[in-house]
Amino acid sequence: MNLPDWLAPWSVPHHRWLVATAACTALACGLPGVFLVLRRMSMTGDALSHSVLPGLVLGFLISGSLDSPWLILGAAASGWFTVMLIEWLHQRGGVREDAATGVAFTAMFSLGVLLLRLFADRVDLDPDCVLFGAMETAIHGRQIEIAGMGIPAIFLSSAGGAATAGLFVLLLHHRLVAAAFDPALAALLGLSPGKTRALLLAMTAAVLVTAFPAVGAVMSLALLVLPAATALHCCQRVPAVLAVAGLHGLLSAAAGLHLAIAAGINYGAAVVLCGAALFLAALAWHLFRHRANSKSARFSTKSAARF
Amino acid sequence: VNATAAAFFAAGWIGLLCGLLGTFVVVRRMALTGDMLAHAVLPGVVAGLAVGPDREPWLALAGAMLAGALGSLAFSSLQRHSRLKPDAALALVLSVFFAAGIALISRLQPAGVQAFLFGQIAALDRRDLLLLTLLGIVVLGFIPAAFRVLTLTAFDPAFARLSGVKVRWLEQLFFLLLAAAVVVAMQAVGVILVTAMLVTPAAAARFCTHSLAKMAWLACAIGIAGGCLGVWLSTLRENLPTGPLMALAVSAFFAIAAVAGPRQGWWSRQRRRRRERIRITAEDLLKRLWRNEEIQGGQPGHLATHQFPLIRLFRPALRRLRARRWIESPAEGKVALTPAGREEATRLVRSHRLWERYLTEFAAYPSDHVHDEAERAEHWIDEASRSALVEKLGDPGQDPHGKPIPPAPPPSPAPRRT
Numbered sequence: 001m002n003l004p005d006w007l008a009p010w011s012v013p014h015h016r017w018l019v020a021t022a023a024c025t026a027l028a029c030g031l032p033g034v035f036l037v038l039r040r041m042s043m044t045g046d047a048l049s050h051s052v053l054p055g056l057v058l059g060f061l062i063s064g065s066l067d068s069p070w071l072i073l074g075a076a077a078s079g080w081f082t083v084m085l086i087e088w089l090h091q092r093g094g095v096r097e098d099a100a101t102g103v104a105f106t107a108m109f110s111l112g113v114l115l116l117r118l119f120a121d122r123v124d125l126d127p128d129c130v131l132f133g134a135m136e137t138a139i140h141g142r143q144i145e146i147a148g149m150g151i152p153a154i155f156l157s158s159a160g161g162a163a164t165a166g167l168f169v170l171l172l173h174h175r176l177v178a179a180a181f182d183p184a185l186a187a188l189l190g191l192s193p194g195k196t197r198a199l200l201l202a203m204t205a206a207v208l209v210t211a212f213p214a215v216g217a218v219m220s221l222a223l224l225v226l227p228a229a230t231a232l233h234c235c236q237r238v239p240a241v242l243a244v245a246g247l248h249g250l251l252s253a254a255a256g257l258h259l260a261i262a263a264g265i266n267y268g269a270a271v272v273l274c275g276a277a278l279f280l281a282a283l284a285w286h287l288f289r290h291r292a293n294s295k296s297a298r299f300s301t302k303s304a305a306r307f
Numbered sequence: 308v309n310a311t312a313a314a315f316f317a318a319g320w321i322g323l324l325c326g327l328l329g330t331f332v333v334v335r336r337m338a339l340t341g342d343m344l345a346h347a348v349l350p351g352v353v354a355g356l357a358v359g360p361d362r363e364p365w366l367a368l369a370g371a372m373l374a375g376a377l378g379s380l381a382f383s384s385l386q387r388h389s390r391l392k393p394d395a396a397l398a399l400v401l402s403v404f405f406a407a408g409i410a411l412i413s414r415l416q417p418a419g420v421q422a423f424l425f426g427q428i429a430a431l432d433r434r435d436l437l438l439l440t441l442l443g444i445v446v447l448g449f450i451p452a453a454f455r456v457l458t459l460t461a462f463d464p465a466f467a468r469l470s471g472v473k474v475r476w477l478e479q480l481f482f483l484l485l486a487a488a489v490v491v492a493m494q495a496v497g498v499i500l501v502t503a504m505l506v507t508p509a510a511a512a513r514f515c516t517h518s519l520a521k522m523a524w525l526a527c528a529i530g531i532a533g534g535c536l537g538v539w540l541s542t543l544r545e546n547l548p549t550g551p552l553m554a555l556a557v558s559a560f561f562a563i564a565a566v567a568g569p570r571q572g573w574w575s576r577q578r579r580r581r582r583e584r585i586r587i588t589a590e591d592l593l594k595r596l597w598r599n600e601e602i603q604g605g606q607p608g609h610l611a612t613h614q615f616p617l618i619r620l621f622r623p624a625l626r627r628l629r630a631r632r633w634i635e636s637p638a639e640g641k642v643a644l645t646p647a648g649r650e651e652a653t654r655l656v657r658s659h660r661l662w663e664r665y666l667t668e669f670a671a672y673p674s675d676h677v678h679d680e681a682e683r684a685e686h687w688i689d690e691a692s693r694s695a696l697v698e699k700l701g702d703p704g705q706d707p708h709g710k711p712i713p714p715a716p717p718p719s720p721a722p723r724r725t
């Protein structure tokens with residue numbers, strides 16, 4: 001192939017798999033992330049991203065492989081347990097929500113690390129991967145043969161996550177929007193906001209399971225929050241926000257490849273840093289537009305009313 | 308230095324530091340801000356380690372403070388200028404700074420960064436222990452000396468400012484100490500579990516006391532005990548991680564305090580609630596006996612238990628009434644009011660009927676809707692409220708249903724309720 005110099009990284013097949021995996025992971029996280037941010041539950045996402053660890057390890061011990069439904073089940077269960085614990089401490093125990101979150105997720109995370117070390121000989125999950133993610137090694141890891149082509153298992157799991165998240169948002173769109181903006185109205189319409197919230201948390205836990213081995217606990221939080229934060233500064237309506245969030249995931253995955261190669265850094269971190277740069281650009285654009293608007297607001301209340 | 312002794316020494320100091328500072332972090336609702344700080348210092352630590360030779364702890368500390376300051380600057384400016392709510396701004400700063408740290412690590416690969424990521428208390432050397440001790444002494448001097456202004460600033464910053472406290476300076480100083488404590492604690496428990504050492508002991512202490520000073524010392528004690536317990540547990544077997552065990556140890560203390568804490572713990576709150584319910588049932592019982600006398604003229608009779616909603620509290624309520632000598636049993640299975648019990652019951656009925664009267668006259672209730680309201684309110688109306696009601700209503704003789712409001716008995720010798 002004759003590619004220009006700056007596109008050279010794309011000629012390496014495993015780079016393309018890396019970008020595809022990261023894009024799918026970012027998409028999978030970004031879609032439920034929009035609703036987490038809208039509902040001011042980002043730090044619940046943080047708690048979830050850490051507390052899926054013990055469930056992952058237990059699921060691994062039961063099934064013995066990194067891609068089995070036990071992992072998702074275990075992670076969803078431990079995530080669910082943590083959220084319940086936080087709510088119980090907050091509502092029945094009189095602990096403030098921030099302290100309850102801090103106590104619960106660190107306890108779960110340390111339990112996970114302890115299990116990981118205790119069964120280190122049987123669990124094929126590197127402790128490093130908890131913080132860094134292991135996308136680069138996973139791409140070279142297990143391949144699954146489909147139509148004569150070896151496809152990395154990690155890509156398939158992240159693509160599955162993205163597809164599920166997309167389906168989830170498509171099918172439950174009106175429920176999610178109603179529960180995010182007006183839970184009382186949602187309850188009146190029979191859209192049970194409580195169930196919607198539970199579904200959203202379960203979906204988040206499930207996508208975090210696919211993101212965790214790829215980018216680690218903390219950077220999967222970035223993939224949850226950054227697309228939504230960027231999109232919320234670009235547009236107003238939820239479908240547009242979802243679309244921009246998805247686009248943000250794709251763009252930061254692609255740009256991350258160039259940054260990772262140019263600066264010689266971890267690919268997951270590069271994706272997050274590119275995502276942060278996109279966010280800053282969106283914020284600058286928003287501030288610029290907002291300033292222009294607030295100047296004209298003196299003359300026209302109509303345009304000001306849009307904000 | 309003996310390695311185990313050094314580990315215990317470090318765990319104790321870290322528990323003390325984090326307990327003292329964490330108390331203010333928890334009462335100021337900054338637990339997640341502390342979490343953010345713990346992640347945001349990472350790029351600074353990495354840069355500090357990479358710049359200096361031989362992983363100089365002072366350079367790491369300086370870098371961490373710089374990065375921490377940048378992180379909280381980013382957080383506050385996001386809050387001011389963007390549409391993000393505080394939770395999203397926190398999550399964003401936390402994860403992006405952490406990613407920057409990971410990027411720096413993968414680029415520079417400085418020696419000794421593993422200790423900061425995963426915590427290796429055994430890897431702390433003389434210089435780290437010196438730094439830790441110095442920091443501990445500074446915090447031990449600063450917090451008690453500035454305790455009053457810190458408390459004032461935590462609970463009412465506007466009033467603190469008006470009283471001449473240099474709130475901004477104080478906050479900057481507190482922030483610097485917090486960042487320093489976060490950096491040293493990181494080397495023992497790892498970047499993610501710093502939050503546990505900072506928040507969990509203080510949150511546990513909160514179950515046990517209402518006084519901030521006691522809470523601070525208790526948090527210290529829990530931090531020290533948890534830290535040392537974690538180190539001890541990790542020596543029991545090969546290959547056990549110290550950091551997570553320390554975090555789990557303080558979490559265990561938290562769980563114990565949440566269940567058995569003498570003030571806000573689950574058990575004591577449950578007991579308080581039960582005592583209150585027993586009081587209410589007992590008062591309902593007294594009132595029932597009084598009504599019997601009003602209707603039938605003082606025949607001691609059986610109590611129909613189905614009239615009391617909290618039936619399983621019936622026996623404890625009877626015990627309470629007997630203990631206060633408000634009822635007596637003239638014959639087997641029968642109960643009657645004593646003179647003191649009659650006075651007490653009169654007060655209750657007075658509260659009930661005065662409140663019914665008040666609701667119809669001043670709150671526009673129809674007279675057939677007031678009974679249930681009064682049935683609830685009577686347990687909370689004290690002598691002062693009764694006289695206020697009498698003053699407002701001009702000493703009415705009857706309740707809205709035409710029943711007489713009994714005259715006030717002579718004031719009771721001791722206040723009935725706490």
